[in-house]
Amino acid sequence: MNNDLTIARAAHLKPIADIAHEMGIGPDLLETYGNSVAKIKLEAIHALSDRPKAKYVVVSAITPTPLGEGKTTTTVGLGQAMHQVGKRATIAIRQPSMGPTFGIKGGAAGGGYSQVVPMESLNLHLTGDMHAVTSAHNLLSAMLDNHLFRGNELNIDTHSITWRRVLDVDDRALRNIVVGLGARNDGIPRQTGFDITAASEIMGVLALSTSLQDLRTRLGNIVVGYTNNNEPVTAEQLRAAGAMTVMMRDAIKPNLLQTLENTPVLVHAGPFGNIAHGNSSIVADLIGIHTGDYLITEAGFGADMGAERFFNIKCRTSGLVPDAAVVVATVRALKVHSGAHRVVAGKPLPSAILQENPDEVYAGGANLRKQIENIKLHGVSPVVAINSFPGDFASEHDVIREIAESMGARVAICTNFSNGGKGAIELAEMVAEAANEPNDFHLLYPDNASLREKIETIAVKVYGAEGVDYLPAANRQIEVYEQNGFGSLPVIIAKTHLSISSDPSLKGAPTGWRMPVREARASVGAGFVYLICGDISTMPGLSTHPAAESIDIDESGEIVGLS
Amino acid sequence: MNNDLTIARAAHLKPIADIAHEMGIGPDLLETYGNSVAKIKLEAIHALSDRPKAKYVVVSAITPTPLGEGKTTTTVGLGQAMHQVGKRATIAIRQPSMGPTFGIKGGAAGGGYSQVVPMESLNLHLTGDMHAVTSAHNLLSAMLDNHLFRGNELNIDTHSITWRRVLDVDDRALRNIVVGLGARNDGIPRQTGFDITAASEIMGVLALSTSLQDLRTRLGNIVVGYTNNNEPVTAEQLRAAGAMTVMMRDAIKPNLLQTLENTPVLVHAGPFGNIAHGNSSIVADLIGIHTGDYLITEAGFGADMGAERFFNIKCRTSGLVPDAAVVVATVRALKVHSGAHRVVAGKPLPSAILQENPDEVYAGGANLRKQIENIKLHGVSPVVAINSFPGDFASEHDVIREIAESMGARVAICTNFSNGGKGAIELAEMVAEAANEPNDFHLLYPDNASLREKIETIAVKVYGAEGVDYLPAANRQIEVYEQNGFGSLPVIIAKTHLSISSDPSLKGAPTGWRMPVREARASVGAGFVYLICGDISTMPGLSTHPAAESIDIDESGEIVGLS
Structure with a gap:
């Protein structure tokens, strides 16, 4: 099989204005950036509001290995x-x-x-939204x-x-x-630091704003x-918010690209999946x-997080109601959740993990069960997508299917990495069934x-913790936030994405643990x-x-070298 | 008169593809960014090479006050x-x-x-070139x-x-x-700092590259x-240059905008005028x-610098040959060069400078004479553009005209700030005459x-210094550069732009001074x-x-608030 870059180069892209036209978005609502990328004006939210509402599908996953389990690949395959x-x-x-x-x-x-x-556009500057966030933040x-x-x-x-x-x-x-x-004119010395732009609160603001004025x-x-x-x-x-908004004036408009099979793709905002909510923008979804018939949106990390x-x-902020949720699972990740293997990014898979071993998949299945439950907790119909790899065995897929069905979830085997949209037709059919069931979101x-109630609800119900312990600093901060009126905000637990618990070494569906809250921070704007x-790093290293x-x-x- | 933003909003912009078409640039060579901005592919250099060559006109100025003397306004007016x-x-x-x-x-x-x-596009992110420079630099x-x-x-x-x-x-x-x-994994502590992006060597690289491979x-x-x-x-x-080039792959393409009167404007690169050469890109000029009939390009600061x-x-790098040079002059700046007034950015003009006083203009005229000479030193025909202000007196304009003509320069009074292109018709005619004279560049x-020979040539011939003094550090660095083969590079004198000398307090055309070289630095890539x-600051403050x-x-x- 060809590598990603070669496949991407060989794609037959449609002019992006044609893609938009098929979505019902005319040239008056479009700002093209070259032939294959466009921004959609926010006026589209109002202009399209009389048109029928698509079924709203979120793509999530079991707890991934450090290699990732192909969530974006499955999202794209499902759309195709x-x-x-x-269906559109x-x-x-x-x-x-x-x-x-x-x-x-590398991409x-x-x-x-x-x-x-x-x-290349997607992986590089695209239309400059990330840079706008950087500029507004640093201003x-x-x-x-x-x-x-x-x-x-x-x-x-200052402290x-x-x-x-x-x-x-x-x-x-x-x-x-x-x-x-330096000298007197070179500012006031103090300790601080840089985070990666995706960790900027402004990225969270961008993702959660519903209009330009709301962004302001x-x-x-x-x-x-x-x-x-x-x-x-x-x-x-500090009288900065107006100028920051002006810097973000174009960034607030969602970007339109397409898949290899010309399915429209809205690409917008990229907030961190641990210290922020790890989801693309509300304005993109409002448009x-x-x-079409389906809007398929991807959420970061596992179902416990994204x-x-x-x-x-x-959904609390946008008011949109989800109709189905996909949970991507792989044989290799479930084997890791059995506790028998360790997978490290940038290193080859251990050979033992490539042996046929349905029992290991079953043992690791606790993670899949819990993540399906996490979807059902919100009254949404789950569909398990098995992202199959060439070395998988049918017996292993069968185990995943059994687990999913025993939990009342639909299930489909996906080969869309190798076969494109045709490889996810079963998934598309299952999602269509699930999304058309009565909704209890x-x-x-x-x-x-x-x-504290919000934190404990998530920790106990979603993560399976026995309870929550607060360090003194966290207690103090929470008190200050409640006093300042920030208590009505929803909460995000910044924890590892490699376990449902807050301990990355605990695989499967850990129970009998308590969640330690070290610190509380408020993203009041977002x-x-x-x-x-x-241990959350907000600035990666090379x-x-x-x-x-x-x-x-x-x-x-x-x-060359992007993939 | 309306403010800049109101005038700009009322403009009748042509679709940028139409502007390009009038330049002979078809849609295959264009990447549009919305309806009013485009990038031009570098293939245009080759594709257009058989077409007639325009006359090449550089717009420079006398030594400006901290307020600026309207060089960009004159450049735009001349084009209009x-x-x-x-003429095109x-x-x-x-x-x-x-x-x-x-x-x-503010703009x-x-x-x-x-x-x-x-x-708004010009003053904000435009097509992201600045951000690409920032990204490549920081990578x-x-x-x-x-x-x-x-x-x-x-x-x-490390030192x-x-x-x-x-x-x-x-x-x-x-x-x-x-x-x-921080901790062991947070890198090696050392002192360093940030410059503004325009001061990045990569901005100089962008401006002086002749192709993508040359950029690489x-x-x-x-x-x-x-x-x-x-x-x-x-x-x-450090194995970084390939990835840096990939980040700059779009930034190397010049941007196309237009004037209020639909004259095409190439906007590309913005290197510092003191530590770099302060000129827009070579690839923009090669396209x-x-x-058309005339390519009008602006150089930073006064004629001694830009x-x-x-x-x-x-021109040494591009091989292009200039046909004429405009020197923008104002009554107020010449009065300042008489030594009688002091002008400060952000403060109102002293009222004394607004009185009719042709003698002061004459006294400050030494600066204009020297800057005209600096053009003629290179064998190029000078044209003095008097950027007139509503409060100017005819007697003061007459003095400028006399000085210019006594130096063998053509001269024209410009009212294009208030009147658009019609206000610079005399200038256009003078430039046309000058550019069609025999060329001795x-x-x-x-x-x-x-x-050292290069430094002393510029200091003595262009700046009017008696000689050059090198501090020991500069002597050592120059020796190291010569040993490393950097001696064949051209030189830039990083000095104040507020005097032809290296002392910002010396107005007019200072003589009898020696130029102190404190330090030498090499931008080998650029x-x-x-x-x-x-004293050169490479990071402004607020x-x-x-x-x-x-x-x-x-x-x-x-x-609101841009101007």
């Missing part, structure tokens, strides 16, 4: 398959971050015959440090400042820095730190929901529950409080031989 | 005027930097009825620090590292920082520091030279002159050596009330 069976589908995904692309991944556009194209940082330099009229406690700077690069040396060194309001609500009297200090008070936040944060907790329950070393142009100027 | 007199002109300018736009300026797209539109920084973290195989002397990081923001607190703090080579040649054995360490050795480097660096020094001869505080969206989502 819908077209194969005569639109796909919605997050924008990949360039840091990891040039760090470990993130699906894979094989289920890719988003042009993959606020500069205005904050300038405020200190100019006399600190707002009486900001309370949580607003850092961001860059879309894997740069460990920027994690902890001291700024403001959320940016103004961003809390950068506290005064010496413990009052929150906002971007609005996409009126552009899907839980899709339901309780994204409900949120897991009400807005007016306390922050609209959530997040809890640090593990490996000894990063992907960047292999990425280049060839003699004809074509890109 | 050419169309008024039945293309304009080429640098891309403004967002740092100053949100810092002090940089010409002014009044001589503007580049859409001014190299991350790979350099990662190399140190991974054991420093190349034996880099010799000259490669910093960049952001397109005015952020004084980032000028001097310590990176790599120049990026690889970037020297980031030296080994403990004093050998230069390059981006190529623009075959798109124009000198236009001739000796940009020559470079000021040969490649094989020594670095292709020049630069000499620090003054004022007490930066422009950002006034920039916002209104209720209908339109931008």
Whole structure:
């Protein structure tokens, strides 16, 4: 089989205006960026609102290995398959971050015959939204440090400042820095650091805004730190929010690309999956929901993380109601959940994992069971998608099917990596069945529950914890947030994505553990409080031989080394 | 008169594909970004090469005040005027930097009825070229620090590292920082800092590259520091140059916009005018030279700086031959050069400068004489453009005319700020006459002159210095550069733009002074050596009330506060 880049190059792309036209989006609502990428104006939300509503399908997964289990590939394949069976589908995904692309991944556009194209645009700057987030974030940082330099009229406690700077690069040396060194005119020295742009609160704002004016309001609500009297200090008070909005004026418009089989793909926003909600933008979905029979959107990491936040944060904010949820599973990940294997990113799979062993799959199946349950907790119909690999055995697929069906989930075997949309027709049919069942969607907790109630609901019901322990710092912060009126916000548990628990070494569906909450932080602009329950890095580092070393142009100027 | 934003909003823009068509550029060579901005593929250089060559006109100025003397406004007006007199002109300018736009300026797209539109695109992200420079620069920084973290195989002397990081923001607190703090995995601590993106060597590379492959080579040649054995360490050795090129693959394509009167405007690259050569890109001019009767390109700061480097660096590299040079002059700046007034950015003009006083203009005329001479030194025909202001007196214009004509320069009074192209018809006619005279263009020094010979040629002949003094550090560095083979590069004198000398307080045409060279630095990738001869800041700071505080969206989502 050809590699991803070769397949992507051979694709027959339609002009993006034609793709938009098929979605019911005319040229007046489109801003084309070259022939194959466009932005859709937010006026489309209103303009399309009279058109029929698509079924809304979220794609999630079991707890993945560090290699990833092909969630984007399955999302793309499902969209392509819908077209194969005569349904019009639109796909919605997050924008990949360039840091990891040039760090470990080398690209993130699906894979094989289920890719988003042009993959070079997707993996590089696209239409500049990431850079707009970087610019807006760092303008606020500069205005904050300038405020200190100019006399600190707002009486900001410099040690309370949580607003850092961001860059879309894997740069460990920027994690902890001291700024403001040099002469008197070079600012006030203090310790701070850089996060990767995807971890910016502004990325969360972008993803959760419902309009340009809502974006403006959320940016103004961003809390950068506290005064010496413990009052929150906002971007609005620093008079930065207007300029930040102007920098984000184009970034708020969703990007339109297509799959190898010309299925429309909305690509918009890329918030972190641990300290943020890990879902693509609301405005993309508000447009996409009126552009066909199905809107298929991907949520980050496993169903305990991305899907839980899709339901309780994204759908809570947008008001959209999901009709079905796909849970992607692989034989290899379930074998890892049996506890018998260890898989490391960038290293070959251990040979033992490639042996036929349905018992191991069954043992690891506890994870799949729990993730199906996590979907059903929200009243949504689950469909298990087995992302099959060439070395899988039928006996192993059979075990997955049994587990899924015993949990009341539909199930389908997918070969769309190798076969494109045709390889996901069974999945498309199962999803269509599930999405047309009566809907019983409900949120897991009400807005007016306390922050602790929200945390404990997720920890116990979704993660299977026995309870929650708060370190003193977390207790204090939660109290301050409740006092400041942030208690009505939904919560995000920032924990490992490699276990349903907060301990990455616990595989399967861990029970009998308690969740330690070390710290609480508030993304007031984006609209959530997040809890640090593990070692969370917000700035990746490069490996000894990063992907960047292999990425280049060839003699004809074509890109090599992206995948 | 309306403000800039109101005028720009009222403009009747043509579809950018129509503008391109009028230049002879078909849709196959165009990548549109919305309806009013496009990138031109580099294939256009070859595709247009059989078409007639335009006359090549550079727009420069006398030594400006801190307010600027309307060089971009005159450049735009001249292009518009050419169309008024039945000639096809293309304009080429640098891309403004967002740092100053949100810092002090609030926008940089010409002014009044001589503007580049859409001014919001021009002043904000445009097509992302600045961000591509930022990304490529910081990827190299991350790979350099990662190399140190991974054991420093190349034996880099960390104290010799000259490669910093960049952001397109005015952020004084980032000028001097310590990176790599924290735990063992957070990198190697060392002192470094951020420059504004326009000051990145990669911006110089972008501006001076003649093709994508040339860009690749120049990026690889970037020297980031030296080994403990004093050998230069390059981006190529760090295996970063391929990935950097991939990040710059779209940025290398010039951007096409238009004036208020639909004159085509190429906007491409924005290198600093002091530590770099301050001219827009060569590839834009290689395309623009075959798109009409006149290609009008703007050079940064006064004729001693931007124009000198236009001739000796940009034309040396591109092989293009200039046919005429405009020197923009204002009454107010010449009055300042008399030594009688002091003008400060952001403050109202002193009232004394607004009185009729032709004698003061005459006294300050020494500056104009010297700048005209600086053009003639290169064998190019000068044309003085008087950028007139409503409060100017005819007697003052007469003095400028006398001075110009006594120096053998043509002269024209311009009212294009208020009147658009019609206000620069006299200038267009004078430029046409000058450009059609026999051409005697020559470079000021040969490649094989020594670095000291090059420095002294510019200091004595262009700046009017009596000689050059080198501090010991500069002497050592120049020796190392000659040994490393960098002696064949052209040179840039990084000095104040507010005087022809290296002392910003010396107005007019200072004589009897010696130029102190404090330090030498090599931009080997871009292709020049630069000499620090003054206090040069490569990262601006914000004022007490930066422009950002006034920039916002209104209720209908339109931008306010840009100008």
